[in-house]
Amino acid sequence: MKWIKKDIDAGEVRSLAARYELDLLTASILVRRGIKDPEELKFFLEKDLRFLHNPFDFAEMEDLVERILMAAEEGEKVKIFGDRDTDGITSTVMMMEVLQDLGVEASWALPRGDEPYGLSINAVDDFAAEGGTLFITVDCGISNNQEIQHAASLGIDTLVIDHHNPPEELPAAYAIVNPKLEDSGYPFEGLAGCGVTAKVVWALRFSRTDFYNQSVILLNIIPAGDDSYIMEAVKLLNLVETDRLRETLVPGMVDLERTRLKDFLFGQILVYDAERQAGYLKKIFGPQTEVGLLDLMPEINRFFPALKGKSLLMLREKSRIARYRLDEMGELDLLISLFISYIFKREESLSESYKKLLDLVALGTLADLMPLRDENRILIKQGMQILNRSERPALNELCNRQGLTGKTLSTTDVGWQITPVINATGRMGVPEKAAELLLSRVPEEMRRLADEVVELNRERKKLGDKAWDRILPKARTSFKELEEKLILVADKELQRGITGIISARLVKFFGVPSIALSVLEDKAVGSMRSFKGFNAKDFLGQFSDLFMDYGGHDFAAGFSLELECLEEFKTRLKTRARALTAQEIPEESVTIDAELKGKHLSPELIDVVEKFEPYGEGHPPLVFLGREMIIGEAQVVGKNEIQHLKLRLDSEKNKWPAVFWGAADRLSRDFSLGDRVDVVFRLGRNYFQNRENLQLTVMDLKKCED
Numbered sequence: 276m277k278w279i280k281k282d283i284d285a286g287e288v289r290s291l292a293a294r295y296e297l298d299l300l301t302a303s304i305l306v307r308r309g310i311k312d313p314e315e316l317k318f319f320l321e322k323d324l325r326f327l328h329n330p331f332d333f334a335e336m337e338d339l340v341e342r343i344l345m346a347a348e349e350g351e352k353v354k355i356f357g358d359r360d361t362d363g364i365t366s367t368v369m370m371m372e373v374l375q376d377l378g379v380e381a382s383w384a385l386p387r388g389d390e391p392y393g394l395s396i397n398a399v400d401d402f403a404a405e406g407g408t409l410f411i412t413v414d415c416g417i418s419n420n421q422e423i424q425h426a427a428s429l430g431i432d433t434l435v436i437d438h439h440n441p442p443e444e445l446p447a448a449y450a451i452v453n454p455k456l457e458d459s460g461y462p463f464e465g466l467a468g469c470g471v472t473a474k475v476v477w478a479l480r481f482s483r484t485d486f487y488n489q490s491v492i493l494l495n496i497i498p499a500g501d502d503s504y505i506m507e508a509v510k511l512l513n514l515v516e517t518d519r520l521r522e523t524l525v526p527g528m529v530d531l532e533r534t535r536l537k538d539f540l541f542g543q544i545l546v547y548d549a550e551r552q553a554g555y556l557k558k559i560f561g562p563q564t565e566v567g568l569l570d571l572m573p574e575i576n577r578f579f580p581a582l583k584g585k586s587l588l589m590l591r592e593k594s595r596i597a598r599y600r601l602d603e604m605g606e607l608d609l610l611i612s613l614f615i616s617y618i619f620k621r622e623e624s625l626s627e628s629y630k631k632l633l634d635l636v637a638l639g640t641l642a643d644l645m646p647l648r649d650e651n652r653i654l655i656k657q658g659m660q661i662l663n664r665s666e667r668p669a670l671n672e673l674c675n676r677q678g679l680t681g682k683t684l685s686t687t688d689v690g691w692q693i694t695p696v697i698n699a700t701g702r703m704g705v706p707e708k709a710a711e712l713l714l715s716r717v718p719e720e721m722r723r724l725a726d727e728v729v730e731l732n733r734e735r736k737k738l739g740d741k742a743w744d745r746i747l748p749k750a751r752t753s754f755k756e757l758e759e760k761l762i763l764v765a766d767k768e769l770q771r772g773i774t775g776i777i778s779a780r781l782v783k784f785f786g787v788p789s790i791a792l793s794v795l796e797d798k799a800v801g802s803m804r805s806f807k808g809f810n811a812k813d814f815l816g817q818f819s820d821l822f823m824d825y826g827g828h829d830f831a832a833g834f835s836l837e838l839e840c841l842e843e844f845k846t847r848l849k850t851r852a853r854a855l856t857a858q859e860i861p862e863e864s865v866t867i868d869a870e871l872k873g874k875h876l877s878p879e880l881i882d883v884v885e886k887f888e889p890y891g892e893g894h895p896p897l898v899f900l901g902r903e904m905i906i907g908e909a910q911v912v913g914k915n916e917i918q919h920l921k922l923r924l925d926s927e928k929n930k931w932p933a934v935f936w937g938a939a940d941r942l943s944r945d946f947s948l949g950d951r952v953d954v955v956f957r958l959g960r961n962y963f964q965n966r967e968n969l970q971l972t973v974m975d976l977k978k979c980e981d
Contacts, residue, residue, distance in 0.1 A: 359701030361642035366413035414468025469639030633658035642694035647894035672725035702772025
């Protein structure tokens, strides 16, 4: 394994640490990971919902909200249609809950068995027969052109809430909210389907406040120091800036009626310290000037008592938002920030109550391998807090059955212990079981459904184990046929719901990108898994002319093709395998975040690890290089074909329990008990028999040269 540690500038580290009040180790890791831009840093260092993007940045969000409000007012029949995976299930649950809160007569559906992804003509026809008038697709719909057109012909509007890549021709939906649309208006493309749905939920909640669709003007005047004044104003609609002006005015030189301000001042005009601002207006335009001003100061002081008696200039020096600007934050921008903070504080449904649905956003975002950058970080930070506060009884039932009760959950726990159980329902063809569990409020029903969901996961694992025994010989043959560079296994008995699990297991066993294909009656459905440096989706793109559809992420992708194309796919794959170079399938490597030795290898290191949570796609767990540790104990564990090492690694006063997966064959060959070694590891918490200990997960180690 190749060890990579990027060189960084010490001065840059010290500068970052000073500006953001960070310790040097944290600052060095940020610099080494290239996280230096203030806008990006904001999402690593903050967790307040105020730092999230405004849902009304979506160009069609207002249209979508208005259509749902109309459905509520008119008593229309609405149907939510989601996807069968964790992202689709959590999206469906969130949308159902908010529609119930609005009093909408709503139902929901997820694709069962071998039903296709997204809307179907049959689903549209069935809904039309029920007298339905509004479809809402979540985590799907962007590619359902034909189905949405058919719905429209039957008098059914469709709202598409999705995050998948759009086709060249968009469906004729009433409104589409998708961050990947070229003209979406939204500043971040990486939301999961549940993230986009959560944005819709927030917008619907905002629609029930006094400020929805009301133009608000924020005004601020400051003396310029030369007998002139700078007047600034901004218009907000649904908290989104729509217009702004800035003028320098000299008293007695201009009439209010002849300034741009005259046409600007319609609606509610909010200022901070109305008495002072009115005085400035009279000085500029004459004592007879009367402009209706609403004073924010009393409300700000009421909700934020610590700010009482402070001017905007004083508040700017303490503003956390100002820290992340490259330019100096003006008083008007600070006033905007104060006003939005006031709205969040006043409207509990937009803040504290809203946080309670973010556990579902965390589940769906992590399960769908969305990038852990930008606002996804805040959404998941808040969602993990809700998970750890056990606020959703249905998830508590799952955690109980997975042995997670009492444990502080990490994103790794979610990815290994919770989302696979929810995903299993879709893989087994009954995703509605997980949705029913998450929607249930009846304790007895929750317990029953949790048992069923966990049992489905057990069945899925049994299918996987049985399939593995059958497929392994085929995989060995394919490994040789494909130049030991790729693996392809196709099997008629392989259930399509476990192809991803099998391909991932093949990657781990053989160390090469792998494809598992389920051969059905009319088509083959496959999953590909890879590793760092080999983009699975891009690789499959070379065969897109053979596929009915394909898509995915860097390390996980899927596709389907007609059976008549299967042999050609195999042939072309062999040709491509022969042409693959070492550069295309790189040597396995590990990137090191920090190098530590001696006293710096202390238990306090876990604080740094947890400071960088949440981990996930695009932001893997921290990796450390521990120098000159001693192998104090070594024990071989495991009964399967791959055995592991349980170690104790010593560094000065600290003795670290450690595991080294799949490395039993290296003991006594590459290193021995008592050796002094350099160790590349991750640090986490291990729970055993209700006791918590810190534990190293060794990724590689090398014997130190004497």
